[in-house]
Amino acid sequence: MSTRMELASTVVEDAVSPGPSAGLAGSAGSSAIFEIQDLNVYYRDFHAVTDTSLNIYQNEITALIGPSGCGKSTVLRCLNRMNDLIDGARVEGRVTYHGIDLYGSSVDPVEVRRRVGMVFQKPNPFPKSIYENIVFGPRVAGWKGNFDDLVEETLVRAALWDEVKDKLENSAFDLSGGQQQRLCIARAIATSPDVVLMDEPCSALDPIATYRIETLMRELKKQYTIVVVTHNMQQAARVSDRTAFFSVDVGEEGQRTGRLVEYDMTDRVFTAPSMKETEDYITGRFG
């Protein structure tokens, strides 16, 4: 366990060096881990997201909801610099992570992605064994420790251990969709991130597998910060602490730009939203 924490602190120092790494990992409470200020994102000359400001708080689940194309995935990808990998994508504004400019010139995006992991809509395990899926990232990162212990600990944490402990050498593709998604969550936490981003993690899963992922998310937030994109409003209402509702403005020439409408505690967004647009959306009167 202690060696894993060393990996975490090494990575933090690498990612943000020189930075206030002391105390970054694991202090409980509602401090902002990300601060997004006046975020604008473009894909070439297409303005995808406009003037978005919001904070993401530690050890909470933050849900991003809104109609298709409103920029939820785009905003999510800004939190671990995944948009860097998209040709033509341009991010303006300020995103800080533990107070550090995430887009600053001294920040290594590869290290950022190790600290801020990602889980996608379609489970995408590597075409390798269950065991190898877990150890791959830590091994690439040069982690030195007991890999067997790491695999067990990580799979226990991802609520998958009991189902796979006797077949760790089997292909990850032998697992069900829901198990594959929990394996992807396990893979994301194997490198000791402090944030896990999830982009519609249950969209390809049946209700029982979805329920298990939601249970897991609630468990994981004790240790990690989670930001989840979901088109399922019930899911947002069930699992998240805060909800950000985005909408789309259609310009004169049909261009569609995403905009943050309302961001508040989830209870409030779903029971007493302050914007009519939010109310229309959550009551199904949208569109």
Ligand SMILES: Nc1ncnc2c1ncn2[C@@H]1O[C@H](COP(=O)(O)OP(=O)(O)O)[C@@H](O)[C@H]1O
């Ligand atoms: N790689 C890309 N290149 C060009 N346009 C993109 C790309 N990804 C997303 N977009 C556009 O940006 C807008 C926001 O997309 P996205 O963030 O995926 O929305 P959401 O996740 O809310 O459905 C959409 O109009 C989408 O077509």
Ligand SMILES: [Mg+2]
């Ligand atoms: Mg999306």
